[in-house]
Amino acid sequence: MDRDRESIGLTPANQRVLADLEERGWFAEGQDVARFCMAFAIRAKVPEGATQGTETRWAAGNFDKTGEIRTLLAALYPNCSTPVRLMEHLVNEGLQMVAARVASDQVGPAELMD
Amino acid sequence: MRTTDLNELMQTVETLRGELHPDLDARFLEQVIRAEAENPEDDAEAIRVIELALKALLNLSVVR
Amino acid sequence: MLRLKRIEICGFGPFADEQILELPAGDGVTVVYGENMRGKTSLLNAIRYGFFGIALSRGSRARRLHTITNRDLAAIGEHEFSVTLAFDYDGDEYELVRACRARTKTPTSDDDYEQDVMLRRGSSPLGPQERDLALLQIFPAEVSRFFLFDGELLQEYEELLFNESPAGHKISEAIERILGVPILKRGRTHLVSLSEEADRQAAKEASKVQSTQALGAALEQATAQKDAHQKEVARLQEQLDRLTSDKSDIEQSMQSMQKYSSILEERDEANSKLEELKNDDKARRADLQRAMGDSWRSLLKEPVRAARKAAELDAQRELDAFVTSLRVKAIDTGHCGTCDQDVPEAVSIRLRATIPPDTIATSLAGGVSAAMARLSALGKFGEADNFGEVRQLWKQIQSIAVEQITLRDRVAELGRALADCDPETLRRTKSSYGEVVEKMGIVKNAILEGTKKVDERDKSIQGIKKKLEASGTLDLKASQLRAKVLRDASEVLAAAVERYKKELRSRVEATASKLFLSMTTEKQDYSRLAIGEGYGLTILHRDGRTEEARSAGAEHVVALALMGALQNNAPLRGPIVMDSPFGRLDDDHTSNVIRTLPEMAGQVLLLVYEAEVGKKRVRDILGGRLLREYQLERISARRTKLAEVKRS
Numbered sequence: 001m002d003r004d005r006e007s008i009g010l011t012p013a014n015q016r017v018l019a020d021l022e023e024r025g026w027f028a029e030g031q032d033v034a035r036f037c038m039a040f041a042i043r044a045k046v047p048e049g050a051t052q053g054t055e056t057r058w059a060a061g062n063f064d065k066t067g068e069i070r071t072l073l074a075a076l077y078p079n080c081s082t083p084v085r086l087m088e089h090l091v092n093e094g095l096q097m098v099a100a101r102v103a104s105d106q107v108g109p110a111e112l113m114d
Numbered sequence: 115m116r117t118t119d120l121n122e123l124m125q126t127v128e129t130l131r132g133e134l135h136p137d138l139d140a141r142f143l144e145q146v147i148r149a150e151a152e153n154p155e156d157d158a159e160a161i162r163v164i165e166l167a168l169k170a171l172l173n174l175s176v177v178r
Numbered sequence: 179m180l181r182l183k184r185i186e187i188c189g190f191g192p193f194a195d196e197q198i199l200e201l202p203a204g205d206g207v208t209v210v211y212g213e214n215m216r217g218k219t220s221l222l223n224a225i226r227y228g229f230f231g232i233a234l235s236r237g238s239r240a241r242r243l244h245t246i247t248n249r250d251l252a253a254i255g256e257h258e259f260s261v262t263l264a265f266d267y268d269g270d271e272y273e274l275v276r277a278c279r280a281r282t283k284t285p286t287s288d289d290d291y292e293q294d295v296m297l298r299r300g301s302s303p304l305g306p307q308e309r310d311l312a313l314l315q316i317f318p319a320e321v322s323r324f325f326l327f328d329g330e331l332l333q334e335y336e337e338l339l340f341n342e343s344p345a346g347h348k349i350s351e352a353i354e355r356i357l358g359v360p361i362l363k364r365g366r367t368h369l370v371s372l373s374e375e376a377d378r379q380a381a382k383e384a385s386k387v388q389s390t391q392a393l394g395a396a397l398e399q400a401t402a403q404k405d406a407h408q409k410e411v412a413r414l415q416e417q418l419d420r421l422t423s424d425k426s427d428i429e430q431s432m433q434s435m436q437k438y439s440s441i442l443e444e445r446d447e448a449n450s451k452l453e454e455l456k457n458d459d460k461a462r463r464a465d466l467q468r469a470m471g472d473s474w475r476s477l478l479k480e481p482v483r484a485a486r487k488a489a490e491l492d493a494q495r496e497l498d499a500f501v502t503s504l505r506v507k508a509i510d511t512g513h514c515g516t517c518d519q520d521v522p523e524a525v526s527i528r529l530r531a532t533i534p535p536d537t538i539a540t541s542l543a544g545g546v547s548a549a550m551a552r553l554s555a556l557g558k559f560g561e562a563d564n565f566g567e568v569r570q571l572w573k574q575i576q577s578i579a580v581e582q583i584t585l586r587d588r589v590a591e592l593g594r595a596l597a598d599c600d601p602e603t604l605r606r607t608k609s610s611y612g613e614v615v616e617k618m619g620i621v622k623n624a625i626l627e628g629t630k631k632v633d634e635r636d637k638s639i640q641g642i643k644k645k646l647e648a649s650g651t652l653d654l655k656a657s658q659l660r661a662k663v664l665r666d667a668s669e670v671l672a673a674a675v676e677r678y679k680k681e682l683r684s685r686v687e688a689t690a691s692k693l694f695l696s697m698t699t700e701k702q703d704y705s706r707l708a709i710g711e712g713y714g715l716t717i718l719h720r721d722g723r724t725e726e727a728r729s730a731g732a733e734h735v736v737a738l739a740l741m742g743a744l745q746n747n748a749p750l751r752g753p754i755v756m757d758s759p760f761g762r763l764d765d766d767h768t769s770n771v772i773r774t775l776p777e778m779a780g781q782v783l784l785l786v787y788e789a790e791v792g793k794k795r796v797r798d799i800l801g802g803r804l805l806r807e808y809q810l811e812r813i814s815a816r817r818t819k820l821a822e823v824k825r826s
Contacts, residue, residue, distance in 0.1 A: 028467040036470065039477035068559065072478070075555035076485050078548065109470055110572040113477065113565050120749050123358050126678040127670060134673060135666040143667060146369065150361040151749075154314055161368050168372070172660055 004082040008034065008063050009054030014092050017099040018057075026109045031063060037094030038069075038087065040112070044097060048080045051092040060084045120151060142171045180316055180752035181266045181781055182225075189259035190227070191220025192810075192818035194248040199820055201753075202805040205780040209796055210820075211788050212810030217818040218785040219328065221810075222757045226326050228261035228276050230319045231293060243278055244285045249816040257285050267316050273298045274313075317752060321356040323349070324744050328757035332737045350712045357682050358749040359675065366671035373664035374408075377401055377639065380657035384646050393649070397642045404635035411628040418621045421614055428611045435607065438599040445592040445601075448585050455585070459578045466571045475562035486556045493549035505529045682747060683709050690715060690736075690743035693777060697735045697770040707739065715740055730762045738771060742778030753781035760790050769799055776803045793823070 010018060018033055027033045034057075064070055064087070073083045073090075080086050101107060127143050149163035183203075188196040192215075199221075201208050212218045223233035223241075233241045247257045257280035264273050275296045282290045297309040304312060317325075354360065381401050384394025432439060508514045508521050509529050521529070647658055691706035694717075698704055704725070707715045715736050717725035725732070738759065745751060754775075760768045768791055775782045786796075797804055807823035 025463055026466060027470050032467075032471045032474075035474040036477065039474035042481050043477050045481075071555045072482070072559050075489070075552040075559075076481065078552060108572045108576070109466065109473070110565075110569040113473060113568055120358065120361070122681070122747075123361065123674075123678060123749060126681060127362070127674045130673045130677060131670050134670055138663065138666045138670065142663065143670060146365045146667060146671070147361055150365045150368070151358075152315065153311075154318065154360070154364075156311070157364075157368070160364065161372065164368055164372065168660065168663065171663065172656065 005084040005088060006060050007056040008058045008060060008084070008088045008091060009056045010034075010095070011051065011053050011092055012055065014095040015055065015057075017095045021095075021098065021102070031058060034058070034063070034091045034095075035069075036112075037098050038090040039094070040098055041090040041094035042076065044094075046090060046093045048077050048086055049089045049093075050082075050085050051089045054088060054092065060087070063087070120147060123147065139171050142167055179267070179780065182263065182753050182783070183266060184262075184264040185221075185225060185228070186262035186264075187221070187224045187260075187820075189248050189251055189256070190224050190246060190261060191248065192217040192816060193220065193224070193820070194250050194813075194817045195819070197818075197820040199808060200806075201781065201783065204805065205776065206803045206805035207775050207782045207784055207800055208806045208808070209784045209786065209804065210808040210810060211786060211793065211823070212818075213787050213812075216787075216810040216812060217820075218757050218787070218810065221785060221820075222326055222328065222755055224261045225263065225755055226322065228263040228274055229313070229317050230322065231276060231295070243288045243291045244280075246278070250814070255283060257291075270299050272312075272316070318355065318750075320352050321750060323352060324356055324741055325752050326755045327741070327759070329734075329759060329761040332734055332759065353713045353744060354679070356744055356748045356750050357686075359679060359682075362671050362675045362678060366668050366675065369664050369668035369671060373661055373668055374401075374405070376657065376661035376664050377643075378405075380643070380646070380661050383657050390646055390649055393642055393646050397639060397646065400635055400639045400642060404632055404639060407628055407631045407635060411625055411632060414621050414625045414628060418618060418625065421618045421621060425611070425614045425618065428607060428614060431607055432611060435599065435604055438596060438601075438604055439608065441592050441595050442599075442601050442604050445589055445596065448589045448592065452582060452585050452589070455578050455582050459575060459582070462571055462575045462578065466568065466575065469564050469568050469571060472562050472564055473568060475560060476564050476568075478559070479561055479563055482556055482559050482561065486553065489549050489552040489556060493553060496549050502533060505533060509533070683713070685747045686713070686740070686743045687715075689746045690739040693742045693774055694735060694739035696774045696777065697738065697767065698732075699764075699766045699770065707736065713740070731764065731767060734759075734762050735767060735771070738774075738778070742774070745779045746777075751779070753783060754779040755783040755785070757785045758787065758790060759784075760786070769795070772796060772799045776800070797825075 018030055021027065021033045021037075022030055027036065069087060070083045073080065073086055077083075077086060098112060101112060124144060124147060127147065128140060131138055131140060131143055145167035146164050149160045149167070153160040153163070181203075182201050184201065185199040186196060187193040187199075199208075199210070210218065210221060223246075227233045227246070233246055235241045235245075244252075244257065247259055251257070258278060260275065260277035262273065262275045264271070266272070273296075275294075277294045279292045279294070280290055281292055285291055295309065297304045297312060299312070378398070378401050381394055381397035384390040385398055387394070504514075504516060509526050512521050512526065513519070514521055643658065643661075647655070687707060687709040690709070694707050694715075695701055695704065703719055705718050705720045708718050708724075709715055717728065717732065717736065719725060728736070741754065745754065760771065763771065772784075772791065772795075775784065793807065796807075807825070809821050809823050811819045811821050813819050
């Protein structure tokens with residue numbers, strides 16, 4: 001069994017995406033952006049996976065203070081044994097998807113949630 | 115301004131004299147009006163003429 | 179009444195050589211025809227210059243003397259000009275000569291000229307003081323607007339409708355002047371002043387006599403107090419006059435800055451609104467950030483529900499499989515592991531019937547627990563649904579952004595419009611206006627208070643005087659009589675001012691109405707003119723309604739009606755000299771005005787150009803009331819000759 005990660009990292013490209021989304025002022029902080037994008041990816045049924053080449057951004061204990069996300073991911077992805085790695089993957093995938101959506105359609109936060 | 119051109123003005127004054135102070139001498143008021151008409155810009159001269167008219171009136175009153 | 183007999187002009191305007199205009203005796207109209215730039219206005223100005231020493235240009239500004247000299251003569255170094263007016267007044271013949279001589283070779287200002295004025299009554303020239311006094315009596319400058327006028331001066335009449343305007347006030351005062359009201363006002367003022375002096379004198383004398391000493395002293399004191407209050411009221415009145423003048427100056431300033439004032443106000447409002455929007459935007463964005471912090475939960479609402487449903491199905495399936503496996507075991511072993519009983523054959527057969535075909539025994543331990551564990555985990559997830567809130571907030575933020583852009587554009591546009599003015603000056607002017615108005619209110623109240631105190635002192639004085647009259651000596655009685663006569667006379671004149679003004683207004687209204695109806699073409703619709711406190715005239719319809727929308731032509735006719743009415747009702751009467759008065763009138767009105775001219779004044783001098791109204795028309799309309807005609811004939815571009823028109 002793979003060892004799970006202890007931190008959430010972003011690829012260099014996704015660091016820029018995160019910065020861009022933060023710049024828009026829709027979110028109070030970067031973690032809110034990340035959680036939103038993670039949820040966006042889950043809603044889009046992104047399958048279990050792992051993202052390579054990430055640079056650490058947040059400690060998992062900080063990102064998911066109550067363990068609620070880990071518990072949720074275990075329920076949504078029952079076959080996954082590395083929930084933090086999954087979390088990281090979903091955040092990165094979500095950032096890419098949201099960036100593509102925002103760039104192509106000039107959408108705002110309300111449209112992202114539709 | 116001619117005295118005769120002041121007829122209407124004099125008439126108004128005379129009517130009010132009769133209403134307010136019938137014992138006041140009508141000629142004195144006429145002289146006041148004439149003094150003002152003939153000295154439109156000269157306060158001192160107008161007052162002097164009025165005082166003369168008043169003196170004449172009071173002398174007459176004393177004589178009476 | 180003043181009646182012009184002869185006008186001699188030399189070197190004035192286009193009249194290089196001496197020109198003489200003789201006005202016939204008797205009532206009627208003398209007409210002078212002349213094309214544009216031939217000298218009609220110069221002729222009017224020559225009369226004005228003769229009486230008052232000034233000539234006016236457009237906008238009623240005084241012309242400088244060196245601009246009056248004939249251009250041809252000035253070109254050869256001759257800068258002198260003169261006007262001689264021969265007239266009758268008060269049964270006497272007068273000749274007034276006013277001449278201007280240049281002190282320098284090429285005069286450029288009024289200081290470069292010397293003016294000589296000579297007034298002869300009969301054959302005797304008057305000394306300077308007597309001359310000035312006589313001219314003031316015969317024809318005061320401030321009433322000249324009612325005798326010498328052109329179309330431009332007629333337009334000033336509109337100021338009368340706004341009596342609060344400085345110009346409107348000036349005209350009202352000029353009308354009262356021509357009607358003789360100042361005679362009564364000044365008389366009252368002088369009598370009051372003399373009466374107060376007489377009161378003080380009487381008080382002094384009373385205090386010298388033993389029997390009336392106390393009363394005399396009381397009277398002196400009360401009189402002194404009254405004087406003090408009156409002085410204070412006078413001081414306050416002066417202050418109020420200054421403030422009124424300041425207010426008027428500021429109003430004029432504000433008027434000229436009016437357009438800037440409203441632009442600045444709009445810009446300030448827009449900036450204020452922008453500030454509000456900025457704060458709204460900040461607040462909305464803060465709300466949005468808060469909402470978006472939880473929005474990941476809203477995004478997961480449906481996936482979690484779907485997963486929960488799937489987990490429920492799995493759990494149910496696992497449970498069903500577990501129950502089936504228990505039944506299979508019971509059938510196979512003939513013993514139920516749950517209740518620890520043997521299973522009878524009949525029950526076995528029944529149980530077998532409940533087993534679905536192709537059933538595979540399931541691992542019992544993990545299956546149901548895993549599904550239930552998933553359900554439990556999904557159940558712990560804190561759901562949220564703030565789609566609506568985020569949508570609403572985002573819509574508000576976008577709407578604010580659009581409004582901000584619109585307002586910023588507007589502010590920039592207004593800023594460009596304000597480029598020529600200093601907003602600070604505007605703001606200071608506005609605030610000065612407010613301050614002045616406030617001060618005026620305070621001063622007015624103080625004047626009211628002061629006047630009350632004066633009246634109280636006066637009552638007290640009257641009471642003391644009554645006592646003195648009963649007890650006084652002969653000398654005292656003489657003083658008191660003098661004071662009484664003056665006081666009574668001042669009361670009569672005070673009452674006369676109001677009564678006379680009222681009577682005059684009524685007479686002027688009646689005459690003006692008659693003249694107006696004679697000149698208007700709407701005789702069926704209009705019934706009369708109504709005069710206001712400030713001598714402004716309104717047109718009344720037959721049904722009693724006021725004519726609200728007055729055209730320029732109507733204003734013209736109303737103004738002419740007022741001029742004629744003043745002439746007819748004023749103690750001060752003289753000739754009317756009109757320069758091209760028909761500018762805004764149509765043909766019918768023009769004919770009506772010409773026909774009515776002889777009713778406006780005994781002597782009328784009309785200056786017209788023939789395209790405005792031709793000779794034949796004038797002759798047909800005026801008939802025997804047309805006394806004489808003159809023509810301004812062109813000699814050159816800079817010289818005009820005045821020639822009598824001989825009728826065959």
